[in-house]
Amino acid sequence: MRPLPPVFADWFASRGWSIHPHQQDMLDRAEAPALLLIAPTGGGKTLAGFLPTLAELADGTHTGLHTLYVSPLKALAADIKRNLRTPVEDMDLPIRIEDRTGDTTATQKKRQRADPPHILLTTPESLALLTSYEDAPRMFKGLQRIIVDEIHALAESKRGDQLMLALGRLQKLAPGLRRVGLSATVENPQAIADQLRCHPAPCEILHADPGPDPDIAMLQTEEAPPWAGGGAAYAIPAVLEQVRQHNTTLIFHNTRAQAEIFFHNLWLANTDDLPIGIHHGSLAREQRERVEAAMVRGDLKAIVCTGSLDLGIDWGDVDLVIQIGAPKNVKRLVQRIGRANHRYNAPSKALLVPANRFEVVECVAALEAVKAHDLDGDPKGPGPRDVLCQHILITACAGPFDADDLYTEVTTVGAFAALTRVQFDDCLTFCATGGYALRAYDKWKRLKQTDGLWHLRDPRASRNIRMNIGTIQDTDLVKVRYKGSYRPLGEIEEGFAATLTPGDTFLIGGKIVRYDGLREMTVEVTRDAAKKPKIATFMGTKFATSTQLSARILRMFQQTDYTNLPPHTAQWLDLQRGVSRMPQAGRILVESFPHDGRPHTVFYGFAGRNAMQTLGLLLTQRMEDLNLAPLGFVSTDYATMIWGLEPVTDPEPLLDPAHLRQGFETWLDGNAVMKKTFRYSATIAGLIERNLPQSRKTGRQATFSSDILYDTLVKYDPDHLMLQITREEALRGLVDFGRIEEMLTRTKGRVDHVTRDRVTPLAAPLLLEAGRVTIAGEGRERMLEEETARLMEASGLNQIEVKPSKPQWRVGW
Amino acid sequence: MNGGYSFTLSDRTLTALPSGALWWDAHRLLCVSDLHLCKSERLARRRGLMLPPYETRETLDRLGALIDRLDPAQVICLGDSFDDLDAAAAMDEADTSRLCLMQAGRDWIWIEGNHDPGPMDVGGRHLNELRQDSLIFRHIATPHGSGEISGHYHPKCSPGRGGTRPAFLIDCARVIMPAFGAFTGGLRATHPNLKALMGPNATAVLTGRRAMPMPFAAAC
Known part of the structure; x- marks a missing residue:
């Protein structure tokens, strides 16, 4: 067992803490090329990740960047910076910590490249951007450790693939780089370890004590759930009662539209004026930050939210999680439940509220799955080649590269370990010429090969490539604001905006607003006193019920009786x-x-x-x-x-x-x-x-x-x-x-x-x-024809338009 | 059978075809606007974008099909026929000969557009604008034009539901044609520039399986 340096031991003692076993394990294995820690929320996971870094930096001999911390959320990077500063300042350690996200100023970013801090906290996209600069080799030369937080969330999406490709790149710039992944409970830790490790090097998996099983049940209501729909309005009195009985409740919804409607109905029934807020991804950042701040201060009794609060800042005082609507996915449900009660070794408390009759079946199936620790998840396919194409272009931005070297580097990444050379070359060709069967762009190639090395034909192209870094799907959103005000209220889909006519009302941020018009791609609205809005159809994410949960429901159907x-x-x-x-x-x-x-x-x-x-x-x-x-x-x-x-x-x-x-x-x-x-x-x-x-x-x-x-x-x-x-x-x-x-x-x-x-x-x-x-x-064609004809008729325009005499010329089509 | 939409402009009978081309039967004249040939080549050269280089082939396929069917005596390309002058010079050999074949035996007129302001090394006459009977063909509509047929704006329209389509805008003074080229976006008919040009009783004719007229005012 590696002893904690005395200054750390003293610090732990002064706070009356003792080191968790998994934190000690992480310290003992600090030299491992890759480590994956599986720990429940509130288990001191982040400190477990950072302890070896703090210990290594304590003597003040390291110069330059030592540890990169990557998390899926900007807010998390800022939060961790605050949390890390406490031990660093308490122990007076010579360590500089900075974050770098889309919100960091240009001056700050420039300085960070010239003189990087010891610990840099960032997101996958900002890291990809950093690797695209020509000075990346200098910046990352002495890098020792990389910590990927909430790796279970990243691993499910292309953001994770992009991050792992960037890690492959960093490993080449800093061959001694050690990788650490921090994950919530998942069904297949080995799959995440395989994504994290630098093939063929191994990745050890450490499990923290998972803590007690959650206290989870279906919410009992007077009224039976309706036959269809997702509003769960029937459950509002029971939900309000639970909110009253607890300190702080998180009320999760599967879609933003459902969250808005529920929040609206909740307020109509909230006769005690309990302080309740709303938080989802379509709200303006300022508005979300206000809710987060109120939450941290403990001003709110409840927050109606969506996946936007799945990850992120630890709200100390949450003692109940309510999931409205079928959870669709057991793993996500377990992670959401973990948001309640962050005290280590205290059970999290959660209630499920089926929105309709069929969801009752699904909720019961999910409860049984949680009790059986039977998590779900689909095996991930091979590494997506669109992300590889972007990686090739990012590599080209940083400077000329050798195709053989890049292929070798890419195949150290788990998801791309089985990538064939032919598949790689297809991607390279696509980046260079578009890869069309018709050879068209030989003269205007994007990438050219000179003396065996590939490089951008026009170095100015790097600007466009950098501007397009990232894999997050952006839908066509338009901003919403009050008429005559510049403060944004939030965003709605352009498709939804297009269906609005002046006078229509919809919900945003829990308020009913009236659509006045579209001005320079901003929707202008005014407050409306109406009781019933025309409902906003935010797309949100519509999750599909997982394969495993579907199978469980089918098994339940075959029971001899339905007493459960x-x-x-x-x-x-x-x-x-x-x-x-x-x-x-x-x-x-x-x-x-x-x-x-x-x-x-x-x-x-x-x-x-x-x-x-x-x-x-x-x-x-x-x-x-x-x-x-x-x-x-x-x-x-x-x-x-x-x-x-x-x-x-x-x-x-x-x-x-x-x-x-x-x-x-x-x-x-x-x-x-x-x-x-x-x-x-x-x-x-x-x-x-x-x-x-x-x-x-x-x-x-x-x-x-x-x-x-x-x-x-x-x-x-x-x-x-x-x-x-x-x-x-x-x-x-x-x-x-x-x-x-x-x-x-x-x-x-x-x-x-x-x-x-x-x-x-x-x-x-x-x-x-x-x-x-x-x-x-x-x-559809017939509908268009009928609609245009109806409009002609209605306007009377078909009467007054000068028309040629009868024999009409027609094209045989 | 489905077909075009016939109307009169300065006492001449014209037909807006479902494909976005205009037919003047009296002269066996076919007019198409904003072909933007070789657009992908220009985007590769200027912006480093490698779009599928098939739009020239696609546009010529469509134009060729129309010409085969209608056998026009005169063809007017109403400007922005090429995405720029360099693009015209860089046209693929197969596409060039395809174009030559189409031109054979017809009076082929290239009207200059803002993208292609000058003579190009392709057959046919090059004109700034063309007057014929009481009609005038030019690339960009003028505020006081009359009997004027132009392109440039790539108007598109939506009847409220059922989707958006490239559209002709027609009133008693002018016709603004939709873009015929394959890789061309559109400008909504609600745009102030278009509203300012069109009279209150204007008609929008949507392209598609057949030409679909609707009141311009309903699209605004």
């Missing part, structure tokens, strides 16, 4: 069992029944919201081909319901795996979700510029043109790298075809078709579900 469910839900499922049958993991249940004079068919695929949506697109297309005239569909995490003019008599051919796969390969190419996927990857890979001046004016214009680029590639260059990447990405995310594959493998073509003369109990909630999709194509 509340009576109202048990009765509903019993009724379904009598009228039809329960869905099973190994079979696809299909139910057909007439409703409202139209044949309806429900496919219980249990593949998660995104995949069920894709399934709806594929099935309706196939039905169109078979002249079943589908009119529309609606999807949830567990089922897709389609209605049309003709009844489905034999669903088996519709679900034929070969047809579905073929539809994915061909027809889906033309679909908006594929185009969105393409746009995201093309922006990361540097094909489209994020900050293109003309695209800033209207985000919509950029959407338009990336769609055209996509169509052009599909038509003229179907094997292009960007299309390969788009198809890979479509296995996950919005399209999520991987989950459809999982469903097909699980059910192997076994279909049970039940036909009834009216809606079945399990299908009933689907009739109330929002988010209906009208079948596009022929229908």
Whole structure:
């Protein structure tokens, strides 16, 4: 055991603390090339990460940068700086600590490059930017340690891939660099260790004491949850009662729109004027910071929030977490629960509130999963090549490079360890010439090779490349502010703004505002006293229920009785069992029944919201081909319901795996979700510029043109790298075809078709579900024609317009 | 069958085609605007962006299909036909010969635009503007023009739902044409520059499967 330096031992003693076992473990293994610490929130995780650094720097002999700390949130970097300063100042250690994020001033940033501090706290994007400068080798030369905080959150996204590529780069500049990852509880620590380590070097995994199991239950309410919807308004009195009984409550929601609506309803019922705030990603930074500050001061009894509070600053006094709506994912639920009670070795307290009847089932399944420590997660695919393309361009910004060296460096990164040289070369070619089958840009290459080394043809291009660093998807948001004021209220999606007409009301930051107009891409609003707003459709993230949780729900359906469910839900499922049958993991249940004079068919695929949506697109297309005239569909995490003019008599051919796969390969190419996927990857890979001046004016214009680029590639260059990447990405995310594959493998073509003369109990909630999709194509064109004709008629313009005499000339089209 | 939208301008009957081209039957005249050929080449040269270099082929495919179908005697390209003069010089050989084939046996007129202000090394006549009968073809609309057919603004329109489309803007004095080129964005018809040019009873004709007229005022 490595003894704590005396000054540290004294400091611990003076505070009446003793070192946690996992902090000692980290100190003992400080020389390891890579370490991953799994610890619950409040376990002194950050100090465990920093102790070896502080010990090594204590004698004041190290010059230059010693430790880099990377976290997913800017706010976290600033918070850690504050927290680290306490021990450093108490012990009078000769250590300089600074942070560097998008908010750091230009002067400060410049100075940091010339004279770096001992400890630099930053984000993945700021680090990627630092590695793009020509002076990176000098800045990082003496770097000893890198600490990646909340690595479980980064590891799930492309931000993590970008960070690990940057680590590969740093390792080359500072071969002695040791890596440390700090993670919350995850289902597969080894997968994260494999991402963190510098292949083939190992990564040891340390587990802190996970602490006591959480105290978690479903909220008991007087009223039963409704059949559909996500508002959970029925639970407001019970939630308010819980808020009253606790010091500080975090009320988590799955989407921003739901958070806004719930907050609004909560205030209408808040007769005691309990101080309750709201916090989500669409609110203006100033507004979020005000809420955070009030929270730190202990001024708030509750905060209605979204994933924006999943990570971040430790709120000391939170003693209850309420999750509104089905948790969708057990791992995230456990991490959210951990936000309550940061005292080590005290159980966190949490309550689940299902928003509708089906979510009752999902909540019970999630509770059982938490008790069984059965966390979920999907294995990550190979390293995304759009991120690699960006990394190649970043490398080129820093100076000429050798392709063999870069390939070797990239394959030390876990996610890219299996990358073939051919795949790497494809990315390099894409960066150099665009990689088109038509060789077009030999004269205007982006990267050129001189004396064996690759470099930017035009060094000025580095400015654009740096401006486009990052992998966070930016939707087209427009700012909202009060008329005549410059203080922003927050942001809404441009698509939503486009549907507003003056006089419409919507919710933002818990206030009802009236839309006045759009001015230079800013939405101007005034306060409105109305009681009921037109609801803001923030996109937010719509999580899909995880594969493991879906499987658990299917297992629950097969129970002989439903005594573990509340009576109202048990009765509903019993009724379904009598009228039809329960869905099973190994079979696809299909139910057909007439409703409202139209044949309806429900496919219980249990593949998660995104995949069920894709399934709806594929099935309706196939039905169109078979002249079943589908009119529309609606999807949830567990089922897709389609209605049309003709009844489905034999669903088996519709679900034929070969047809579905073929539809994915061909027809889906033309679909908006594929185009969105393409746009995201093309922006990361540097094909489209994020900050293109003309695209800033209207985000919509950029959407338009990336769609055209996509169509052009599909038509003229179907094997292009960007299309390969788009198809890979479509296995996950919005399209999520991987989950459809999982469903097909699980059910192997076994279909049970039940036909009834009216809606079945399990299908009933689907009739109330929002988010209906009208079948596009022929229908959309007809809708446009009818709408324009109606407008001509209504205006009377078709009467007064001078028209040529009867024989109209027409183009045979 | 679906088709174009016919209207009169200075007593001449013209047809706005669903593809965004304009047809003058009396002269068998086809007019297209803002082709922006070789746009990707210019973006690569000037900004280091490597967009798919297929837009020239795509635009010529569409134009070729129209010419095959209509067999015009006269073709007017209403300016910004090339993304810049260097781009015209850099055009791919296959595309150049494609263009030559289309030009054979027709009166082909290039009107100068702000992107291509000067003669280019391609066949056809190069004019600043063209008067024919009571109509005038020029790249940018003038405030007091009459019988004026122009392009430049790439107008696009939305009827409120169902999406946005490139559109012709038509009133009793002028026609502003949509861009015909493949990689061209658009300017919303609500833009003040366009509102200032068009009269109160103007019509917007959306392109698509068929030409779809709607009141310009409803798009604003």
